[in-house]
Amino acid sequence: MTTPLGQALTLPCGLVLPNRIVKSAVSEYLAESDGKVLTDHVALYQRWAEGGAGALITGNVMVDRRYPEAPGNIIIDPADGLKVRDDLKRLSDAVRQGPARIIMQVNHAGRQCPSVCCERPVAPSAVPMKFGRGGFLSFAPPRALTEDEIEDIIGRFVHAISIAQTSGFDGVQIQAAHGFLISQFLSPRTNLRTDKWGGTLENRSRILMEIFRRAREITGNEFAIGVKLNAADFQRGGLTFEDVLELVGWLHTERVDFIEISGGNYEQPQMFGVDGESHVYSDGRLKASIVAEEAYFAEYASAIRDVSTIPVIASGGFRSREAMEMSIDFRRADAIGLARPLCIDPYAPKDLISEQLADLHHIAPPESGLSAHVFGAKSPFPWVRALHRYANITWYAYQVSKLAKMGRAAPNEGLISTLLAQRGFFKTHKKS
Numbered sequence: 278m279t280t281p282l283g284q285a286l287t288l289p290c291g292l293v294l295p296n297r298i299v300k301s302a303v304s305e306y307l308a309e310s311d312g313k314v315l316t317d318h319v320a321l322y323q324r325w326a327e328g329g330a331g332a333l334i335t336g337n338v339m340v341d342r343r344y345p346e347a348p349g350n351i352i353i354d355p356a357d358g359l360k361v362r363d364d365l366k367r368l369s370d371a372v373r374q375g376p377a378r379i380i381m382q383v384n385h386a387g388r389q390c391p392s393v394c395c396e397r398p399v400a401p402s403a404v405p406m407k408f409g410r411g412g413f414l415s416f417a418p419p420r421a422l423t424e425d426e427i428e429d430i431i432g433r434f435v436h437a438i439s440i441a442q443t444s445g446f447d448g449v450q451i452q453a454a455h456g457f458l459i460s461q462f463l464s465p466r467t468n469l470r471t472d473k474w475g476g477t478l479e480n481r482s483r484i485l486m487e488i489f490r491r492a493r494e495i496t497g498n499e500f501a502i503g504v505k506l507n508a509a510d511f512q513r514g515g516l517t518f519e520d521v522l523e524l525v526g527w528l529h530t531e532r533v534d535f536i537e538i539s540g541g542n543y544e545q546p547q548m549f550g551v552d553g554e555s556h557v558y559s560d561g562r563l564k565a566s567i568v569a570e571e572a573y574f575a576e577y578a579s580a581i582r583d584v585s586t587i588p589v590i591a592s593g594g595f596r597s598r599e600a601m602e603m604s605i606d607f608r609r610a611d612a613i614g615l616a617r618p619l620c621i622d623p624y625a626p627k628d629l630i631s632e633q634l635a636d637l638h639h640i641a642p643p644e645s646g647l648s649a650h651v652f653g654a655k656s657p658f659p660w661v662r663a664l665h666r667y668a669n670i671t672w673y674a675y676q677v678s679k680l681a682k683m684g685r686a687a688p689n690e691g692l693i694s695t696l697l698a699q700r701g702f703f704k705t706h707k708k709s
């Protein structure tokens with residue numbers, strides 16, 4: 278085996294990943310409203326474990342059942358006590374029978390909690406989502422958290438992290454990217470607070486650093502704790518890459534085990550390689566990567582590696598083995614995160630590492646003649662482009678449910694039929 282993708286990677290805590298391919302977080306949307314792990318989850322992770330990735334990062338597990346990212350999330354709420362551990366253990370056991378490591382992503386949706394789940398989301402400040410109510414995926418305006426509630430949220434993250442450790446997970450990833458609660462605290466666009474949780478970068482990062490430090494006190498140094506960070510928000514007045522570099526320095530001092538670099542949020546979904554607000558924020562590094570239509574944040578991952586020795590997972594857009602290998606060979610990243618391709622082909626990591634597979638570009642939703650034009654990603658109408666983006670993500674979510682329930686994805690299904698199927702799921706899971 279000559280590809281660098283097959284090399285093992287040791288994290289600062291001592292955890293060894295058997296290779297350089299990481300399955301990035303993909304929300305499974307498989308749980309019932311109680312947020313419990315089901316047999317479908319176990320089957321899904323068994324398949325992904327067989328697929329050969331060095332580490333599997335779970336979809337976001339929510340730390341507060343009142344504010345999930347979507348119906349169907351796994352939930353670890355302190356109100357449920359320790360009883361959630363048995364089901365979680367079945368999941369970690371299924372993965373750890375093989376060489377892959379299992380990392381739980383922990384998250385709080387903040388203002389990105391959709392109206393189907395809660396009527397009044399919470400956020401650092403009462404800054405509503407740009408597309409607010411009335412859209413196909415609507416979000417009510419949030420209210421600002423009190424300081425006591427912020428303390429409560431920190432406790433919830435720490436609780437979920439300690440449950441992950443005692444349920445056999447190898448580590449956790451704190452979701453501080455993609456516009457969810459911690460990312461809302463980091464961004465000066467959504468965090469207008471004037472107390473110790475807002476203002477300077479140090480204050481805006483306080484919630485993340487507190488969660489990390491308090492969790493570390495409980496888990497000890499041999500449990501992996503990583504962070505998913507946005508390279509930037511790519512919105513005017515949002516988190517900048519300069520902020521992120523400074524934050525990385527602090528995380529380095531605290532001995533974070535890995536950083537996964539992504540970018541964007543629901544308003545500006547750069548994590549999927551699309552620009553929701555064309556021309557609002559321009560950055561040469563991002564443009565260069567997007568033009569290549571691969572490795573959206575590779576330039577940022579590389580710059581982070583230059584200022585710290587924290588292992589960096591670059592994710593978002595990787596599709597060719599060559600781009601993945603070059604990133605490792607030229608030390609631009611320590612590992613490569615893959616999400617959407619593994620919703621269709623769970624065995625891609627094995628085949629990339631054995632060099633039987635060179636390219637994943639073919640993995641994409643089928644585009645009909647009509648949807649490719651007026652109703653497609655490049656439609657002249659912004660709301661159509663937004664609907665198309667949503668349908669695209671829904672298509673992948675549908676593939677995950679097929680993988681879990683049928684053992685294989687259904688990539689020939691069209692965008693519209695999968696959108697309708699997933700809408701049906703959301704309706705039946707709507708909070709009463």
Ligand SMILES: Cc1cc2nc3c(=O)[nH]c(=O)nc-3n(C[C@H](O)[C@H](O)[C@H](O)COP(=O)(O)O)c2cc1C
Binds near residue numbers: 455670
């Ligand atoms: C259906 C779906 C669900 C996702 N769920 C999560 C999630 O729970 N947490 C997260 O950090 N990212 C999530 N992502 C984003 C991916 O982790 C990844 O950042 C993004 O898809 C870009 O990587 P890719 O080009 O390899 O797909 C999700 C993506 C998809 C398509």
